[in-house]
Amino acid sequence: MFAYGTTSRRLAGRLARPVQLAAASQSNARTYATTATAASTVVGTEPQPPPPPPRQWTPRTFPVSAPATDPPSGRRPNGKQILRDAVAATDVRNDWTREEIAAIYHEPLMELVHQAGTLHRRFHDASEVQLCTLMNIKTGGCTEDCKYCAQSTRYQKGTGLEAKKTESVEAVLAAARTARENGSTRFCMGAAWRDMRGRKNGLRNIAAMVQGVKAMGMEVCVTLGMIDGEQARELKAAGLTAYNHNVDTSREFYPSVISTRTYDERLRTLGHVRDAGISVCSGGILGLGEGHADRVGLLHTVSTLPSHPESFPVNALVPIKGTPLGDQPPVDFTDVLRTVATARVLMPATIVRIAAGRKTMSEEKQALCFMAGANAIFTGDKMLTTECNGYEEDKAMLDRWGLGPMKSFEKSPKPAAVESEYF
Ligand code: SF4
Numbered sequence: 001m002f003a004y005g006t007t008s009r010r011l012a013g014r015l016a017r018p019v020q021l022a023a024a025s026q027s028n029a030r031t032y033a034t035t036a037t038a039a040s041t042v043v044g045t046e047p048q049p050p051p052p053p054p055r056q057w058t059p060r061t062f063p064v065s066a067p068a069t070d071p072p073s074g075r076r077p078n079g080k081q082i083l084r085d086a087v088a089a090t091d092v093r094n095d096w097t098r099e100e101i102a103a104i105y106h107e108p109l110m111e112l113v114h115q116a117g118t119l120h121r122r123f124h125d126a127s128e129v130q131l132c133t134l135m136n137i138k139t140g141g142c143t144e145d146c147k148y149c150a151q152s153t154r155y156q157k158g159t160g161l162e163a164k165k166t167e168s169v170e171a172v173l174a175a176a177r178t179a180r181e182n183g184s185t186r187f188c189m190g191a192a193w194r195d196m197r198g199r200k201n202g203l204r205n206i207a208a209m210v211q212g213v214k215a216m217g218m219e220v221c222v223t224l225g226m227i228d229g230e231q232a233r234e235l236k237a238a239g240l241t242a243y244n245h246n247v248d249t250s251r252e253f254y255p256s257v258i259s260t261r262t263y264d265e266r267l268r269t270l271g272h273v274r275d276a277g278i279s280v281c282s283g284g285i286l287g288l289g290e291g292h293a294d295r296v297g298l299l300h301t302v303s304t305l306p307s308h309p310e311s312f313p314v315n316a317l318v319p320i321k322g323t324p325l326g327d328q329p330p331v332d333f334t335d336v337l338r339t340v341a342t343a344r345v346l347m348p349a350t351i352v353r354i355a356a357g358r359k360t361m362s363e364e365k366q367a368l369c370f371m372a373g374a375n376a377i378f379t380g381d382k383m384l385t386t387e388c389n390g391y392e393e394d395k396a397m398l399d400r401w402g403l404g405p406m407k408s409f410e411k412s413p414k415p416a417a418v419e420s421e422y423f
Helices: 005-043 079-088 098-105 109-123 153-159 169-181 200-215 229-238 263-275 292-303 333-346 363-371 391-400
Strands: 128-138 186-191 219-223 242-244 279-281 284-286 311-316 351-354 376-378
Touching (some): 079 098, 109 333, 109 363, 169 186, 186 200, 200 219, 219 279, 229 263, 242 311, 284 333, 311 333, 363 391
Parallel strands (some): 128 376, 186 219, 284 311, 311 351, 351 376
16 A cells, blocks of 8 residues: 655645746846846946847757667666655555566665665664574584575585584573673574474474573574474464574575475465464575576565565575585675665565675675665674674674664564574
C-alpha cells in the first residue's frame, strides 16, 4: 500500500516554486525600472543613446536518440520514477516485479544510496545499529554440499576443519553473557546441520540455550538447517525470537552452489518459521559467481514473501581454501552497497544486516552501508569459522560515526541467526 499524500505535497511544493520565482522576478523588474527612471530624472539633461537592437536567438537543436531499452549500465529508462515512487511509500509492499527491482538496483549508485537512506530514516532511527554476536554451537561435519562452506564434510580434506561436538548449555550461556556485557542485544547460535530430523535431544538442549539467553534479556536466534512445523513450534515455545535460513541467491543460480537441498525446501522452512510466529531472518551471499540478475532474483524472492523477513543479512563471500569457491575473487564493494540500498528500498521495515565479509571492509565502506540503510552488524571474536570485527573495534567505530546500539526488542519481536559464516 502506498500513501501518495507526501508525493502530492512535494509535487505541489515543486510546482508552486516557479510561480513564486516568476512573481519575484516580475517585482524585481518593476524595482529596476523605477530605479532607472529615477536615475534618468537626475541625469535628465544628457541625450540618451538609442537602445541596442533586440538580440536574435537562434533556437539550438539537440540530437535526439531513441530511449535505450537496455542501457549498457543496466539502467532502466523508467528507473528514476520507480525509485521515487518506492521512496514515497509509507508502508511496505510485497508485490514487486523483477523488472521494478532491476530498475531500482541499476539506478546511479549515489542516488540509490541517498534515496535508500531517506526511506531508512522514515522507518528506523538511523542512529541505531543492532549489535549481534554469533556463536558456532556445533562446528563442522555437515552433510550438505554448499560450495562456500568450510563446515561441509565434503571439503574437509581441503579445509582441514575438524568436526566438533555440540557445545554445552553452560558454555553457550557464558558466551552470551560476555556478548551482553559488550553491548550485544542479540545472540545467535549456529549449528552445522542439514536438518533437525532425529535430533530430539539436540533440540531439547537448544531449547535450554534459548531459554537461558532469553532470560538475560537478549533476543535469541538460531540457525539449525531445515526444520518442520513441529520443531518450529517447539523453538517458539522455548522463547526463540528468530530463525535464520538464507536463500543465498536467485532461484536460477542456486543449483550452481548447492545440490543437496532445493530452493523450495529452503522456502518451506521459512514458511514453518513464519507459521510458528518466529521472526524470519533470510538473506544472501554475494560473490558466489552470480550476476546482477541473480542479486535482483535474490531480492525478488525475499521481498515478495507473504511477509518480508524481519532481517535480511547481506554476506560477502569469504573464500575458504579447500572449498570449491575458495579462489573466488572478492565481490566489488559497489555491488554490496547496491544490494544493501535496494534491499532497504524494497523492504523498508526490515533490519538489513552487514554479515560475513565485513572484516575486509574499511570503516568508510561500512559507513556507506549504514547510510544506505544497513542497521545491524555481527560483533565479537568469531563469526562461525571466520574472523569477526571485535567488540572494542566496533564500539569505537560506531562512536566515531555518531551511531549507537539498538536496544533489545526495539524493533518488534524480531529476527536473526546463522548458517555457516553466512547469516
Ligand atoms: S552452509 Fe550450513 S547447510 Fe551448507 S554445508 Fe555449511 S553448515 Fe551445512
